[in-house]
Amino acid sequence: MGREELLEKARAGVKEAYLERDRQLIQCVNAIDELDRAGNLLFERLQEWYGIYFPELRVNEPEKYCELVLKVDRKNLDMGEISKIVGEGKAKEIEERAGRSIGVELGEKGLDKIRELAAEVLDMRTLRDSLEKYEVVVAKEVCPNLTYLIDATLAAKLIAHAGSLKRLANMPASTIQVLGAEKALFKHLRQHTKPPKHGILFQHPWVNCAPKKDRGRIARLLSTKIAIALKADFYTKNFIAEKLKAALDKRMDEIRKG
């Protein structure tokens, strides 16, 4: 083979590697993760900054806080607008708090900057949600069996953590069970602490809502079925998830009954 041919072949090989849809999924999972973290930090910053002007403003949902920052002038409250965002009762409370606020003037310019920051935080959350929708679509496409068994975002996280669908599909159930708890696992191996019972799988509601003593067993059950689903997703491409889910539900019922 000539040099050109060899290069061509190499390129084709790389191209094939690139074709794996799971790489896109992993990028998406990580982007969401980073947006979450950055968004939270900037939201905290926003609260601290706006807190100079209106420290008494307390709202639980970050989105609503941002919208209030964008629309509330503490000195000239637009009650209609505020009610639209948080409802009438809460709007009254805000009115009362604004009346006795110890916050100080920031000047129109300062407020403008804070509003720009609030808009950015909202933008980041919108992007995050948009990426999550895409994540679910791609996850269902990449691993139809797995996403039938568990939540698509959880499936995506498992794949992202393993590094590829192939790697995850090749893992034994016991590894999947503790995926994401590597630190505890290695500590167990080195210092003979208790082994971890679950890693990322802790995010499954069956695990985190269960009494502590059952969690290990449930994580083990889940990971066994997940491993089977993954083999089907990666190797045979058969859709076997219905049967698998029925078996899973049955075993789960038995565990619940004790």
Added chain:
Amino acid sequence: MGREELLEKARAGVKEAYLERDRQLIQCVNAIDELDRAGNLLFERLQEWYGIYFPELRVNEPEKYCELVLKVDRKNLDMGEISKIVGEGKAKEIEERAGRSIGVELGEKGLDKIRELAAEVLDMRTLRDSLEKYEVVVAKEVCPNLTYLIDATLAAKLIAHAGSLKRLANMPASTIQVLGAEKALFKHLRQHTKPPKHGILFQHPWVNCAPKKDRGRIARLLSTKIAIALKADFYTKNFIAEKLKAALDKRMDEIRKG
């Protein structure tokens, strides 16, 4: 005094504390810092993700990379558009690279999501620049003497690190000199390693462009004049910076001449 009166007085006290413009400045400095960090992370993510589609695209400026992501279709290059962003020479190079790209199809939906991410990264940079402009304005207002001596963003960083203008104004020059190098300083005190010669002040061009052996002296000189400027900014409110700057330049000349 009745309870109401006392409360009123307390509120007034807090209000006064709030009035300090430096608090706004500090929020602004920290917001910029967080935007920088988050923006860099997301930009790296963008490159990695878009790299699945067009791994050969290499541009030095993040802004231009984002704009290319928004406007380049690797399969159907709009050379005019690309030239507008990176110039004709670089556009030719991109065309050539696109021709032999080993990247794979992502599908229109995938590309859309990447473009949303690119737009977000650009937004964050725009906000960052907008905040920096504001930072400079407020810094000049808060400490006219200090910002006459050194760059306003550097002055803002010093204040942010100290926690308030007052705290910074009360620091001896030797503390200002190593502000931001606390880790090295405490290591020096505990383990008798060499003391740090500069902290945040390293960002001053006089320090970081100087030969290593002179840096300590220059940082010391700067911090001495900075300490004086700060006393004027916080206590006397006189503008003494012109004289101070002349003295600073003179001493610096002497150091340069050896």
